[in-house]
Amino acid sequence: MxxxxxxxxxxxxxxxxxxxxxxxxxxxxxxxxxxxxxxxxxxxxxxxxxxxxxxxxxxxxxxxxxxxxxxxxxxxxxxxxxxxxxxxxxxxxxxxxxxxxENSTGYSIVELAGKRAEVLTPIPSKGYGEVLVRVGAGNTSHIAASFDGEEVPSGTPVVVVEVKDGTLYVSRMD
Missing domain, CATH: 1.20.1300 (3 helical TM bundles of succinate and fumarate reductases)
Structure with missing residues (x-):
């Protein structure tokens, strides 16, 4: 025993x-x-x-x-x-x-639709710029284009409307 x-x-x-x-x-x-x-x-x-x-x-x-x-x-x-x-x-x-x-920093780019972001590099009406998106506990930057076809200056708060071909299509927050 x-x-x-x-x-x-x-x-x-x-x-x-x-x-x-x-x-x-x-x-x-x-x-x-x-x-x-x-x-x-x-x-x-x-x-x-x-x-x-x-x-x-x-x-x-x-x-x-x-x-x-x-x-x-x-x-x-x-x-x-x-x-x-x-x-x-x-x-x-x-x-x-x-x-x-437990916390994960992994995400998929398609999960960014609907997220708020801030424009880092101005987005021309028919071109690409860069936005900063808060994901989890950190921030990430992505290529962005204007969803509405209008110019968006840097520092503007935007929302990600659509994600297509690795590009975030954003619109100004009203």
């Missing part, structure tokens, strides 16, 4: 170290591993949650075996309950908030 708890404690601690170093890769692998589940429970099987649960199971089992007079079945049950509680707690207090805070 103690050998099982020592193995879980050691394996959990080693798994925590490996998760610290290779966490992103292991998280993606666990998504694919549990993708067959039709419910959204597979997120509970994140490596950090598993390593925490296994470690707590081993540590709680060792402490309960040594300092309580409970029979083996009671020690297993309480250790498993502690491990489940810590795993669920880690998921809801650490993993879930971190998943919500």
């Amino acid at each position: 103690e050998a099982l708890f020592w193995c879980c404690l050691t394996f959990g601690a080693l798994m925590a170290i490996v998760t610290l170093v290779f966490g992103d890769h292991l998280g993606g692998a666990s998504d694919g591993l549990f993708g067959w589940l039709s419910i959204d429970v597979h997120h509970l099987f994140q490596p950090v949650v598993l390593s925490g649960g296994v470690t707590v199971f081993g540590g709680a089992g060792l402490l309960l075996r040594r300092y309580s007079g409970w029979p083996a079945s009671g020690v297993y049950a309480v250790s498993l309950a502690f491990a489940a509680a810590v795993g669920v707690g880690m998921y809801f207090l650490y993993v879930k908030p971190m998943e919500s805070s």
Whole structure:
């Protein structure tokens, strides 16, 4: 019995170290591993949650075996309950908030339709200029043409009406 708890404690601690170093890769692998589940429970099987649960199971089992007079079945049950509680707690207090805070800077140019922009380089009535568009947490500049066929001076706030052939067609904001 103690050998099982020592193995879980050691394996959990080693798994925590490996998760610290290779966490992103292991998280993606666990998504694919549990993708067959039709419910959204597979997120509970994140490596950090598993390593925490296994470690707590081993540590709680060792402490309960040594300092309580409970029979083996009671020690297993309480250790498993502690491990489940810590795993669920880690998921809801650490993993879930971190998943919500992830931010991507990737975007598609077609997503810019409807966005506000500012003209950097004046746009002639029948030519091209440049606009600055705020995307996510940053700014990006793109080639632009006038949607209405009128000249737009620099510094003018505009809205992207259409995206065609890599060019943003803009119109003045009224």
